[in-house]
Amino acid sequence: MTQPSTGKRLVQYALHYKKIIILALVMLTFAVAAELTGPFIAKKMIDDHMMGIQSPWVEVTNKDDSAVTYNDRYYKREDYISQEDTLGEREMEIIQVGRSFYTTEKHLTFTGEASISGNTLTISSGERAETYQVDKLNQKELLAFYQPEISPIILLLSLYVGLLFIAAIFQYGKSLLLQKAANRIIQKMRTDVFEHIQRVPITYFDNRPAGKIVSRVTNDTEAIRELYVKVLASFFTSGIYMTGIFVALFFLHVKLALITMLLIPIIFIWIIVYRKMASKYNHLIRTRVSDINGMINESIQGMTIIRAFRRKKETLNEFEALNEEHFTYQNKLLSLNSLTSHNLVAVLRNIAFVVLIWYFGGQSISGSGIISVGLLYAFVDYLNRLFQPVTDIVNQLAQLEQARVSSERVFQLLDEKGEEVEVKEIPRYEGNVKFDDVSFSYNGENDVLKNISFEARKGETVALVGHTGSGKSSIINLLFRYYDINRGKITIDDNDITKLPRQQLRQHMGIVLQDPFLFTGTIESNVSLENQEITKEKVHKALQDVGAEKFIKQLPNQYEEPVLEKGSTLSSGERQLISFARALAYDPAILILDEATANIDTETEAMIQKALNIVKKGRTTFIIAHRLSTIREADQILVLDHGEIVERGSHEQLLNQKGKYYQMYQLQTGKNTVQVG
Structure with a gap:
């Protein structure tokens, strides 16, 4: 079955918390709308009040309140006149020339370059020119005309401040909700990854260092969290912000808004080109x-x-080689980012302002249109605001x-294909195990087990x-189904x-x-492995049966004694006793001891042997052993050589055969004799 694309799967994870994300986007929309009214x-x-x-x-x-006293008469702005007002005979206009203001009773029929000579104002535009008689306003008179505004x-300022306050509240809510959603998404993703690691076959870990797998669960998921918290938040914010700005620009000036929309395909093309260039470095x-x-x-x-x-030196050199490669690729990616992202935004901004100046300047020179100061200010403000989300997207x-x-x-x-987890309980085994002509290969080419047949009742x-390498551990791996056999049959x-x-x-x-x-x-939790069905009493009984109680009673916290990673504060023999107690507490029908006595001292081995003689009753027990002295009481001994069973029988029977087992036994007892002597 073909898996969805990476983008679709990221969206699928996000949809688990779509309500939070949608609410955040609604708040963002309100925040942008409030902010863009500025x-x-x-x-x-x-335009309406200052000019x-x-x-x-x-x-x-x-x-x-709207009337102004000037030359002992009352004047009102034409757009403030109401039906209740009684009009007089006079009209006038106020004109700004340089930093001074003048009044004239004659209507200005066109705009152009203004010049003052005494009380005469001249307005000229191309070959057209007109003169007007004007009176200069002093500061007190000018302030009187501004009083109604x-x-x-x-x-309007209060409204603006209020909208900014509302926008800040919605922005805070948006950021909080998006981060909450992102953390929830990554929490679920990490749980899914960790659960899946528990289900992938053992073969997955054969050729993969643990550190690389840990990196995927931690570093890679953290990078994805940044995607939801920063990247998608920036893209959503920038997208809504730019949409709001373009809507505002169309309200202000349709033609210029259409010109500024050329930024969208430029940004889109840039994203495609950048991803292609950066993908290689990011993978490395x-x-x-x-x-x-x-x-x-x-x-x-x-x-x-x-x-x-x-x-130490060689290990450091190996690490430094990897670190140097990482540094090199990071620098190449950094150079790519520095060379393009900020420069791109700067170039686009400068081009936009050149277009703005050319358009408005051309209209002013030709006299084809009247451009208000407020319109110019608003357009420049929106254009400046437009490049902030562009910068955010590029960055x-x-x-x-x-x-x-x-x-x-x-x-x-x-x-990776995982194993199905089936929690359904099955009846306890009787413990009859049979290998019937089993052959197995790890690589599919060279058999490590060849025609293995035996029965354990x-x-x-x-x-x-x-x-070493004769196939002992491979038999146990197959019994546990860490791997599946190539040929033959195994039954329980x-x-x-x-x-x-x-x-x-x-x-x-x-x-x-x-x-x-x-x-x-703790020691107790390492025996029970947090299994609720295994009581404290059962844990303590298992530890007593294997003889661990002797050293546990000497510990400050006894059964609750803290255990550090891998049990580093305990001796190898103490760790092995706890491991035995763990197996016994679970009361298995089939018990496997994989060279379990290889790393413990003789006294501890004697304690374990004594405990095992009691607890193995009613259980089928498999022992992989190098110490032949530990398997004298075994009901059946299988001698393997290059993946085949070459001898089988009891300890005494194999010694009487004087074959491989006899040679191994003689070699070990001979070593013991030398050591004693």
């Missing part, structure tokens, strides 16, 4: 981050070996591409011995294990490894 308010203040006194004035006989200006950068994480994880795990074999392209690459890596992990102990109680879901299959199986793994927590 230039319109400023235009009205400039409004240059409108025609009409003499009235009544005095009110103060209240409307204050009202994210890969190097994974490599660095993998090496750090490996170095920490192997720190004792690095120091013991004096590999977020790098983050967008990084997040896209990280998304691909995360979804690549999620696309309920309650029996079967030991697997042989040189006559049930083919390939017909059972893996989780169900392992319900009644337990394992103790040579190198026990303990989780951060």
Whole structure:
């Protein structure tokens, strides 16, 4: 089945919290609308009130708040005249020339270049010119004409401040909701990734360092979080902001608004070109981050070996090589961003202002249109505002591409075929295990197990011995279905294990490894693994059965003693005892001991052997052992060599055969003799 594109899958995750996102976008729309009314308010203040006194004035006989006293007469702006006003005989206009204002009783029929000579005003435009008799207004008279405009200006300023306050509230709400949604999305994504890691086959981890997988769960998902918090928020904000600005520009001037819309295809083309150029570097950068994480994880795990074999310098050189590659690619991407993004915005802004000056300047020179100061101010203001979202979009392209690459890596992990988790309980096994002519290969070419056939009955102990690489652990891997067989058949109680879901299959199986793994927590939690069905009493009983109580009683917190990562504060023998107790607490029908006594001292081994003789009753037990002394009591010993069973029988039977087992036993007892002597 073909998976949706990365973009669609990111949208699908976002749709889980669509209500929050939609509410945030609604708040953003209100915030932008409130904020973008500013230039319109400023235009009205400039054209209608600050420059409004240059409108025609009409003499009235009544005095009110809108009337102005001049030369012992009352005058009112023509657009303020109401039906209640009684008009006089005179009219006049106010004209600004330079920094001075003049009145004339003659109507100005056109606009153009103005010049003053005494009390004569000359207006000229091309070959056309007219003269007017004017009187100069002093400061007191000029302020009187502005007096009726103060209240409307204050009202408009208050409205503007109020809208800015409302916009700030909505912007705060928008940011809060978008970040909340982004955090929820990433929380779900990280949970999905971590859950999926629990379900992918063991083969997935064979050739992948843990650090690289950790990088996908942490670093890559964090980059995606930045996508939702910053990138998409910036794109949404910028998109709505630019839409609002273009709507406002069309209200102001249709032709210039159409010209400014040429920015949209330019930005769109730039996004396509940039993504193509930056994709290569981002893929390399994210890969190097994974490599660095993998090496750090490996170095920490192997720190004792690095120091013991004096590999510090070589390890540092390997790390520095990766770090240098990461630095190089980061610098190349940084150069690409610096060379293009800010320069692009600057060029577009300058071109837009050149067009604006050319258009308005051309109209003024030709006299083809009257351009108000307020209109010019509003258009320049909106044009300046337009480039802020353009800058935001361009500046977020790098983050967008990084997040896209990280998304691909995360979804690549999620696309790995996982095992179905089946929580349905099945009856406890009797414990009859049978391998019937089983062959297996890890790589599909070279068989590591060849025609393996044996049967382990309920309650029996079967030991697997042989040189390293003979196939002992592979048999256990197949029994647990970490891998599936190539040929043959494995049954438990006559049930083919390939017909059972893996989780169900392992319900009644337990394992103790040579190198026990303990989780951060307490001794008690490491035995129960937080399984609610395993009571404290059961945990304590399991620890007592394996003989761990002796060292636990000496600890300050006893069963609640904290355990650090991998149980680093405990000895290998103590860790192994806890691992045994864990297996026993789960009461498995089939118990596997994978060289479980290899790393413990003789005294601890004796305690475990004593405990096992009690607890293995009623269980089928498989023991992988190098110490042949630990498997003397086994019901059946299988000797493997190059993936084949070459000998089988009890300890005494195999010694009497004087074959491979006999040679191995003699070799080990001979070593013991040398050590004692």
